[in-house]
Amino acid sequence: MTTYDHNDDTQTTTDSTAAAISGEAVTMPMQLAPPSAGIDSAERQGNAVEPESLPKVFNLEELQVYYGSHHAVRDVSMAVCANQITAFIGPSGCGKTTVLRCFNRMNDLIAGARVEGLLAYHGVDLYSAEVNPVEVRRRIGMVFQKPNPFPKSIYENVAYGPRIAGIKKKSELDDIVERSLVQAALWEEVKNRLKASALGMSGGQQQRLCIARAVAVSPEVILMDEPCSALDPIATSRIEDLMLELKSEFTIVIVTHNMQQAARVSDVTAFYSTEVNPDGDLRTGLLVEMAPTVDIFSNPSDELTEQYISGRFG
């Protein structure tokens, strides 16, 4: 077991990812960086790129989510590609948050939540028995709808994840905190009050702090659930700019209710909707269509999508 070498050239990405997220490996997430080296920067610009040409980070097949007996989302099949921003849009209650929280197994925290079907991350089924959800969440970070900084100092908020991952050296933590705050476009505003409580910041600053906190553990993917819904237009546009910058390094999946936001930032858009169950009044969400954002907004192939985008439904 001790002779097992994770850097062995003969190993495939899939193997090492599987070993790592099942908790066997002590490698840092950084070392599991996505195989993005082959994509040149022109392709990363996004919108014009055919998604099929990019490496797939997530692959979903017939994903079903239940809350107790409520079939909340059914038959979601899609692929999320590396270094793209994928937006989830759709009417309230159609399961956007639910699907997003499957990606890093946050639904495990909800009693009664159950997932069926395939959700593969670099080819590893995240819901197979050997996978350790804690390892999954180290690689797939999340930013929540409501800013939720810890009631600690700004510094401690950002240093929290790296500390949990085992980094103890002060100088190393200082570097990570600075780099993360710079990436989150917050450094200039807070560099002189890193010891101040994070709760004393404005909502927009708090949300950027949460992004810095997520970025600090060097995840491969960042999931964002309506990250701007509590923010004013200026803070929103800052975070949108931020997402476009972060996308060169991270794969981003964002839920939004703001059609313009989806159009502005995302490369690919997935439109969800609901259908009324024949047996009972609870609704089940489903993926209606997923396509490059330009196509979704210029000529959606589904009538529902067209109605939703033009504001006639939802």
Next chain:
Amino acid sequence: MSATIPARSTQTGPDMQEALRGGTLSGGRKAKNHVASGLMVLAFLAAAIPLVVMGASVVSQGYRAVLSGSWWTQPIPETGRSDLANNQNLSDLGFGTPSDAGASSSVVLGMAPAIVGTLLTVLGAAALAIPLGIMGAVYLHEYGKNNWLAKFIRFMADVMTGVPSVVMGVFIYTIWVLPRGVDGKSAWAAALALACLMLPIVVRSTEEMLRLVPDNLREASAALGTHTWKTTVKVVLPAAIAGITSGSLLAVARAAGETAPVVFVIGFVTTVNASFSGANTTLSAQIYGQQQAGGVLAQDLAWGAALTLVIIVLALTLIARRISRRFELS
């Protein structure tokens, strides 16, 4: 639009002052308001009377003993024994007249053994019950949630809270004191009984405090790849520490005042025994024992012990408040 409410929109200066003072309320409503306020003040006074009377009598009867220089350092005078106090004339014993018995110079008033015993038993009980109670609450709220075991423990804790404290004393007497015979009675046995009493209080109050910690903090921590136990230690407990501390200290204060579970299992001494083993005594046991003994000196000792206990409990309560306020500020 303003034409429909001219009377109000044109109010200025003194008119507006009058309006804001409520001068425009009708007489009937004003009267009702006064009656209701009056009743509430009366209710408050009625509630305060027993408190004030009790406080005043404890202080007035106990202050001489407590202020005597020897009280906090000297052994308990042997008069606590009923054979001494009950059957003899106090003046024969050299106590002076009953009215100044406490101030009598021929008897050294002391309560040090009971003060030491109280601190010892309460500390022991706190050391047992608080960590266990907090861990139990963490299990209930962070792990067990609504599974059958958590529900069962919660139910048992509720039942235990309602059990009369004397039952805890009998319980410890049976399982701890009896098997050890004469050596069984000790501060440790009393600490065990008080810990049984405190445990359910600590569990339930801590669980309430954990419930107040917003779930989004737990989610934020989990989303960074943190195990539940680490989230609990690094985020949840620090966020709830103020409430947990004050809840625990209130349980301690309550245990400090308990008599029934203690008198069964602590034995009797009149000299300081600063160890968990061997017979000991506490303030509450002294209040009970001296009061039973009868006689003026014994009464003075009982009142003095009562005031001392009130002071200790008050100090604990103030510390609890201080701590929770400090945590709230930071």
